[in-house]
Amino acid sequence: MHSIDVVLAMLLAVAASGYLVRLLPFSLPLPLVQIALGAVISGVFDRGHELEPELFFLLFLPPLLFLDGWRIPKQGLFRDKGVILELALGLVVFTVVGAGLLIHWMIPAMPMAVAFALAAVISPTDPVALSSISAKVPIPKRLMHILEGESLLNDASGLVCFQFAIAAVMTGAFSLASASATFLWVALAGVACGVLATFALSRAQGWIWRHFGEEPGSAILVNLLTPFAAYLAAEAIQASGILAAVAAGITMSYVELSGNAPGALRVQRGAVWDTVQFTLNGIVFVLLGEQLPGILDGAVHSVREAGHVNPWWLVAYVLAINATLALLRLAWVWISLRWSLFTAHRRGEQRASPPWRIVVATSLAGVRGAITLAGVLTIPLLLPDGTPFPVRQLTIFLAAAVILVSLLVGSLVLPRLLKGLEFPEESSEQQQEDLARTASAKAALEAVEQLRRQGVVNEADADYYNRAAERVSQLYQRKVGDGDAAETDPEQAKAYEQVLRKMRGAGLSAERNELFKLARRGQISDELSRRLVRNLDLIESRQR
Known part of the structure; x- marks a missing residue:
């Protein structure tokens, strides 16, 4: 049980360190805060856990x-x-x-x-x-x-x-x-x-x-x-x-x-x-703080064996x-x-x-x-x-x-x-991001249009597909919705929302595929691709 107590205390210290580093009135790296908390744990449990x-x-x-x-x-x-x-x-x-x-x-x-x-x-x-x-x-x-x-x-x-x-x-x-x-x-x-x-x-x-x-x-x-x-x-x-x-x-x-x-x-x-x-x-840094007292004692002993009596060496x-x-x-x-x-x-x-x-x-x-x-x-x-x-x-x-x-x-x-040092602008990164956003938006528009053409084959749903495609296209063209009026009939509203969700899903999927393609070709960095894809994933999760 003692080992479990120590492990739980270390996990609690790691969690607390994330808040303490923000509460301190002065700037201090997170690892130093975690080392200090580990030293406190060592004092409480009276020994390090090796x-x-x-x-x-x-x-x-x-x-x-x-x-x-x-x-x-x-x-x-x-x-x-x-x-x-x-x-x-x-x-x-x-x-x-x-x-x-x-x-x-x-x-x-x-x-x-x-x-x-x-x-x-x-x-x-x-x-x-x-x-x-x-x-x-x-x-x-x-x-x-x-x-x-x-x-x-x-x-x-x-x-x-x-x-x-x-x-x-x-x-x-x-x-x-x-x-x-x-x-x-x-x-x-x-x-x-x-x-x-x-x-x-x-x-x-x-x-x-x-x-x-x-x-x-x-x-x-x-x-x-x-x-x-x-x-x-x-x-x-x-x-x-x-x-x-x-x-x-x-x-x-x-x-x-x-x-x-x-x-x-x-x-x-x-x-x-x-x-x-x-x-x-x-945990690694907390473990360091927890073992510091024992490590220091062993180091002092080693120094004395080396011929230096004073531990200040x-x-x-x-x-x-x-x-x-x-x-x-x-x-x-x-x-x-x-x-x-x-x-x-x-x-x-x-x-x-x-x-x-x-x-x-x-x-x-x-x-x-x-x-x-x-x-x-x-x-x-x-x-x-x-x-x-x-x-x-x-x-x-x-x-x-x-x-x-x-x-x-x-x-x-x-x-x-x-402090005060001027750094040149990273122009290539902004150019890559502009390229990624433009190319992914075009790919999304093409996917939405393709889905609209497939949907209008069924005349009963043609109106829904046309209006949904227009609305999603406007989202990509202007990045804002047009505020379409809601359907008054519940069944019609449900059918329209299903088509709209399908359209948005097709657009998001096309955007992601285009971003991955640009990254594979080396036209944008994988770091930028990962960031933009994460934004799309979050949008998709929210819509679901």
């Missing part, structure tokens, strides 16, 4: 990574793929090597492999933690897309490096050649598992819908289980479950563009996934690691920018260098969050010979402290750094 590492990894990471891959704007991801890959892959390796060497030099009691594991797990940035800060900070949209793409891919690269480092600690050996070959296998096979799992489940679900009808509850549950299926399938063949979950999410975004799912299902599914994301991220470690991460990121961003400008100049292109504040903001926007915490908590408790994992509590504490400091720096420095 999950098994493998169970924690399985419960939290697959759905979070799947949702990140599903919802990230693909057009921006492929447009800036060069910059994103430089940050998501090159910067991760640069951070692992640079920060890992510093940590081992600074804390000799921490073995080299453990230092690299810590550097790897703190290298990924977190999109949810960044969003909690960027909601009140005017970050340019294209920069946000780059940061989101980076956070999606560096989750996978950072956690894969972390797993290699942990394996080196457990086995006591590391081979670069073997690790490179293994990395290729776990990456390619993991991506393949994610793609195949999503396609297989989607096709199976579509077949069931066609033969037995739709059941929204079952469909949503299958969608929730998809990341776990991809993750477990990849782990079963010794591939990367992390990459499988990411690939499954990206594949799901393309499956969604087929438009096969009913509008009502998309509305319900979106609400369920929003709740799942908020809950899982919240922990503060020095944390500040040094955060400063190193910021400087490494700033150096990489600056070098990457100079190289991009140089190659553009070689091609004869003229590119303006961004303001220095944007460059610094890109460096400080590397906020760590749930992925770092979820990863570090999976460190094994024991080595294969039964001895405790070296400096485990200190490693977890340093990762947790990096999360806290990055959130504080981001929420305090970024708003001041970007």
